Amino acid sequence: xxxxxxxxxxxxxxxxxxxxxxxxxxxxxxxxxxxxxxxxxxxxxxxxxxxxxxxxxxxxxxxxxxxxxxxxxxxxxxxxxxxxxxxxxxxxxxxxxxxxxxxxxxxxxxxxxxxxxxxxxxxxxxxxxxxxxxxxxxxxxxxxxxxxxxxxxxxxxxxxxxxxxxxxxxxxxxxxxxxxxxxxxxxxxxxxxxxxxxxxxxxxxxxxxxxxxxxxxxxxxxxxxxxxxxxxxxxxxxxxxxxxxxxxxxxxxxxxxxxxxxxxxxxxxxxxxxxxxxxxxxxxxxxxxxxxxxxxxxxxxxxxxxxxxxxxxxxxxxxxxxxxxxxxxxxxxxxxxxxxxxxxxxxxxxxxxxxxxxxxxxxxxxxxxxxxxxxxxxxxxxxxxxxxxxxxxxxxxxxxxxxxxxxxxxxxxxxxxxxxxxxxxxxxxxxxxxxxxxxxxxxxxxxxxxxxxxxxxxx
Numbered sequence: 022x023x024x025x026x027x028x029x030x031x032x033x034x035x036x037x038x039x040x041x042x043x044x045x046x047x048x049x050x051x052x053x054x055x056x057x058x059x060x061x062x063x064x065x066x067x068x069x070x071x072x073x074x075x076x077x078x079x080x081x082x083x084x085x086x087x088x089x090x091x092x093x094x095x096x097x098x099x100x101x102x103x104x105x106x107x108x109x110x111x112x113x114x115x116x117x118x119x120x121x122x123x124x125x126x127x128x129x130x131x132x133x134x135x136x137x138x139x140x141x142x143x144x145x146x147x148x149x150x151x152x153x154x155x156x157x158x159x160x161x162x163x164x165x166x167x168x169x170x171x172x173x174x175x176x177x178x179x180x181x182x183x184x185x186x187x188x189x190x191x192x193x194x195x196x197x198x199x200x201x202x203x204x205x206x207x208x209x210x211x212x213x214x215x216x217x218x219x220x221x222x223x224x225x226x227x228x229x230x231x232x233x234x235x236x237x238x239x240x241x242x243x244x245x246x247x248x249x250x251x252x253x254x255x256x257x258x259x260x261x262x263x264x265x266x267x268x269x270x271x272x273x274x275x276x277x278x279x280x281x282x283x284x285x286x287x288x289x290x291x292x293x294x295x296x297x298x299x300x301x302x303x304x305x306x307x308x309x310x311x312x313x314x315x316x317x318x319x320x321x322x323x324x325x326x327x328x329x330x331x332x333x334x335x336x337x338x339x340x341x342x343x344x345x346x347x348x349x350x351x352x353x354x355x356x357x358x359x360x361x362x363x364x365x366x367x368x369x370x371x372x373x374x375x376x377x378x379x380x381x382x383x384x385x386x387x388x389x390x391x392x393x394x395x396x397x398x399x400x401x402x403x404x405x406x407x408x409x410x411x412x413x414x415x416x417x418x419x420x421x422x423x424x425x426x427x428x429x430x431x432x433x434x435x436x437x438x439x440x441x442x443x444x445x446x447x448x449x450x451x452x453x454x455x456x457x458x459x460x461x462x463x464x465x466x467x468x469x470x471x472x473x474x475x476x477x478x479x480x
Contacts, residue, residue: 026184026264032153033086040141041074041138045067045070045130045134045138048133065125066125066127069116069117069124069125070134073112076112077109080105080108082468084104084105084476085101086105089182093150104475106135106138106139113135117131158186159227160185160227161177161186161228162187162191162213162229163191164229164244165191165230166207169269169272170231170257173229173260176265187205189225191210192209210246217252218250226252227254228244230256231256231257231272232274256272258272262453267449268449268452269449270416270449278420282423294460298391298395298396299390299391309384309387312381312384313384316347316376320347320348323370324352324370329345329347330348332344334405335404335422336394336395337423339422342392342394342402344395345385345388346385346386347384349369349374349376349382350369350370351370380474395428396425396428397427397428397467398466399425400432400451401430401447415445418444418448421448421451429466429467430450431454432446432447434472436450454466
């Protein structure tokens, strides 16, 4: 993200904190009318409520309420916000009534605070989405009218909250822009130099260039002539990776992978991650054992079939392993051969639909994590039947097997669907993860996965 985008996120966070704090103060005033606001009265409320608000903000993050791609006044956005507040209300009740370390049980203050927080949060987000999300803009100039540049321009226009405005296309080859982008000025390098001299900084502050464009001597000389204008230059691959957090396959070469996928630098991360996997799998296995027994009973009651289902997958270094899942499909699900899972898949049983939407069908994979076949976080392992087709159609697909696959991954939380077309984009997200993986990114993916499970989407 650019600096403007980071500033917007900070503003969002501070605004949310202010809304929650204001709601609490008003709730205390309404609960104790005429009573002086002593430090003691404020302290007994602010300490536990402050801890609760931190938890609430984490929930907001989990529900993507700090993701600028979704900052718009739409039914989808406020539906997600309503789900987040419903969960927060339940967490608040549990926090005060089942937490032995909290000395107060503020019935009236709590429920007034929940209602006021929802109102003030909603009003603040409407204001932000309407008035602030489109401010703090970075003006871009895109060099050349290529399919990749056209696609980038359209995506940035569709998501203004990201903080970018296309102020010009630069091209001297006589090409024209498509109709839906005809409102953007199209000019030569010389015309662009005059434009930014007359209209700083609205003319543009950042220039996006395709890597192959600068490999031509004449093109490079033209761009060098812009250096005195003190512009920031970014290659298209680095810009897309920075803003959309994926690696654009169409814009990278073999050298990019040699330069960026150095596994020697990730040894500490892999060892620490493996330790976390073992501890986490053992702990979750013990905690969810009664739940797994209930799931097994439900499967038996529905059709009396085997509780578990084994499926061959490809793991790290291309090694095959047997993935363990709870049975969720009908007996003849693959009589016509292996197929990708699809939305409203008719092969899934009624109980299986519930298991998949809640991810309970994946609980047996804790055994795969303990064995080392899987990690909690990593590229989702694919079936060998699909691998050859994908490797033939998608460049560099085999590189996703550099790391241990995972129960959830960066691609799953950004693009959960299954097909060759979606697999292309999922690989772009997988490569971003492989390049940038860290314990912090793993934690962020884990939190986002919780959001997907709670909203019962992505399967």
